[in-house]
Amino acid sequence: MRFSPFKFSKRSIHEENEISNEKPQQATTDNVDLERGDTSSLDNVSSDSDASDQNQQEQKERSRWIGGVSTKHRKIVRIFGQIGFCAKGMVYGIIGVLILTNVSGQETPNNSTGNESPQGAFLLLGGIPGIGRPLLIVMAIGLLTYIIWRLWESFTGQGSDASFSKKKNFFRYRLSPFVSGLVYIAYTYYIMKMIFETPEQQQLTASNKQFPASWANSKIGMAGLGIVGIAFIIGTITQLINCIGGGFISDLRTSEPDFPRKWEAVIVHTAGRIGFFARGAVFCMVSAFMWKTLKDPVPSGNVSVVAKSISSLNTNGGGKFFLVVVGVGLVIYGVFAISNAYYKYFPTPPPSRQPERGVEAGEGHYDPDRNPQEAADEQKRMKKEKKQSRQDAKDRLKAHESHLSNLRKSMQQSAASENQMFP
Template sequence: MNTHISSANDNWKERAGRVGHVAKGVVYGVAGVLTLLAAFNMGGQKAGKVQVIEFLQKQPFGNVLLILMAIGLACYAFWRFVQSVQDPQDEGTDTKGKVKRTGYFISGLLYLALGIYAVMQISGGGGSSGQSQQGIIASLLQSKFGVLVVIFIAVGLFAKAAYQFYRVYKGDFTQNLRPVEIPYSKAESIIKNAGYAGFIARGVLVGIVGYFFLQAALQSNPGTIQGSSGAFSFIQQSTSGPWLMALIAAGLVCYGVFMFVVARYKRFYAR
């Protein structure tokens, strides 16, 4: 009987995880499409997660879209907390496992904050997230300990960027996916290529954001702090800026597609 209850609990948690991955896929897909359009001056905008929330609100039935997105992001955050606490995929309690589970918890907090931001936008209390972030960093930079905290954040972002490239190197991000209804070798090739492009794009953007945080700490200038949209602006300044920005944006679209595949076919529990 206890086994049945545990299985039932696992099922609803798994469903929440699948809904959460769909929401994450939408965020990255929309960010990629908007930035891709901006790269070729076809409308759109250089977009990160926050800009996606603001874009959705401007659409017909925008508040409804934001409510759905907030629910989806809360589901994703919830699943990350489950991964951190219950370890459904047997990451383990060794150093590597603890680091991954800590990362899941931090990821959960970030996506929960994004969901809360979506709700605040509905109520008109969202304000400018960029200014709020810079205000927090400005407060931290007023003390030596705060500067160390900002440097620590930068190092964490660099580590996260490196982990994205490590996943590309390992190429094992499809190992927890169930076989799909088309020939698996073909499906795996399509899914892996989307994953490769997505993880590379994320690695580049996270690395640039980490650079922004490091510059803020070294220069005591919170104004250098920017998110993904700022990272795209940074990329655009290079000689091949528009094309490079388009490639990274396309990578985000691929990552969004990869998240949809994960939502449908991932084994959420190691059984």
């Protein structure tokens, strides 16, 4: 049995056969009624045909949306999401490499050493001789597609589940992707600046000498630091929930019961859990650095806040071991994010496979994202069946009208004969 991420029709093949067997019997009954002079069945046929057309039109209008995305936009959503996840995976993978090189004491190009953050990753890419700027351009394009996909996900509510409350759907499928999109807009802004800067200017762009220490000089700034700290605490909890609960698994094709390679599914799911743990650890360190800044304002120096919070642990054996674990975990998460281009469903399906918007399995209850060729064949078959059904209905109606006309002529002839016999 094939597992679908959306709700399919529950009508069985046996029931379909029973319905198809009932149709000839119904036609026979209609003929008998006409022979008896009963024309009410014609009205029923006409009304049933109108109701059927109306239901089909309503079904077509309601089923345009799949996972919060119109069927005609599904392909572009999938392409944008796939490219975006590849770019996202590259960023996290490079951050993991920077953490490992920082612990080992090795140097990285363009003075990105000690800047274990997205800005440091962009510095590293931009510092590669000969191809640095082209790589930054490619990365900017990739992150731009991810931003578009995330904001599209937020505006359309991809993945909203009928079994969730409105608040849960809002925070999980509206607010969360919107905030994520804003964060990557900032990252893309850094890249765009670095593309047109010299190596020295790039280092200044990737640094942050003012935030967060400057915020601690005013009450409004301190309140802002507290909000940022709380936001990263929420992010930490979210990542750990994904790590422990595996909520991300329902978005992947490997969640299908009939997925052919179980060992492959285990590897993908394990990589995801490790990656989300590493992300949660980074978010926790950033949150702790924010709270520490409130107590003791210390400028982050020539590196970003994320890098400063990570490097603060690189002072003893235990901290270095933890950073190695986090670095390896981020590299694994980078590989996992890139693998999402193949394994992840686009658009995001609801976890319980019960869409919030009602009919979302597409017209005719097929899912074109599972097998495009099969979906196209299914759509052609359905159109052909609809066309044949309409033609059969017209033929039956013509036959009924012809039979009724003959019946009326016969009755008129009989009446005329009786009038001649009994003037």
